[in-house]
Amino acid sequence: PPDTPAQADPGDPATEEDQAAEAEVAAEAGAEGVDEPRAAPYIGPRPAIVTRRGWKANESLREKSFAYTKKVKVAFVHHTATGNGYTCKQAPSVIRSIYRYHVGSMGWRDIGYNFLVDKCGKIYEGRAGGVTRPVMGAHTLGFNSNSMGIAVIGSFGTTKPTAKSVRGIARLTAWKLGLHGMNPRGKTYLKSGGGNRYQKGKNVRLNTISGHRDGFATSCPGGRLYSKLGTARTTSARYQGR
Structure with missing residues (x-):
């Protein structure tokens, strides 16, 4: 989808949180044993995912039928181009607003993204149809088939994403790409x-973890988030046990 105008950035309050979360990544990965060799297939642990019911989606807005693609070969990462000043408790409200915009203003069947991630690293179900299934999204024009769209809530042209949100991308892709036999550090x-x-x-x-701009002429997901995709790929592969 086209980028919406970014709201004014009130600042980046998560700097210390970023540093702490960065330090946690290696320790947590080791605790989960992801640095140990794992028998193929390489599938990361399924992360906790807030369901549509959890973020109080109004199911009467969307079309009742579901659309699917064959498999998930690529995860396209986006930013929502909304403000960065929300609290994590406010994330469901932000998602509901995006949902209403995609259906009401864009005329889409449902929210376009397959998943969303907030600044605390929490993962949310996006488009309906089943989180384990290859649901066809509306996120990267020309490449919605055989892919999924992950949107980090916020705008990241000049503001860096939190380490927790990057880790959320890694957790989600380690699992979902793993279900389809894809290496997060690979290409397809x-x-x-x-x-x-x-x-x-x-x-x-x-890249199996790409930015929106890799498939469409856009600034999305913002330069600061795009620069973190290498970290997301490496961490995702570790969660898969590679």
């Missing part, structure tokens, strides 16, 4: 359905 091909960056039918080589 997707065929373009047509967009403003690649013509229809072109086979495009992409």
Whole structure:
């Protein structure tokens, strides 16, 4: 989807939290044994996911049927281009607003993203159809097939994402890409359905964890979040036991 205007950034209050969370990543990974060799297939532990019921989605807004793709080969990371000043308790309200916008203003069948992640690293179910299933989203024009969209709540052109949110991306992709046999540090091909960056039918080589801008001409997910995707790939692979 096109980027919406970013709200004014009230500042980045999570600097100390970032440092603490960065320190926790290695310790937590070791505690979970993800540094130990694991028999293939490499599938990370299923993370806790707040359901649509949990964030109080109004199910009367969306279409009742579900749309699916064949598998999940690529995770496209986005930012929601909304404000960064929300509290984690307010995240469900932000998601409900995005949901209403995608359905009411964009005319989509449901919220476009398959999952969302807040600044505390909490993961939320996005588009309905089952978190374990390859639900077809509306997030990266031309590449919605065989992919999923993960949106980090906030705007990250000049503000860095929290370490916890990057770890949330890693946890989610370690599990969901793992279900489909994908290596978070790997690359794969997707065929373009047509967009403003690649013509229809072109086979495009992409990182299995890519940014929205890799498939579509946009600044999304913001330069500061985009620069953290390497960290997300490495951490995700560790959670898979690679």
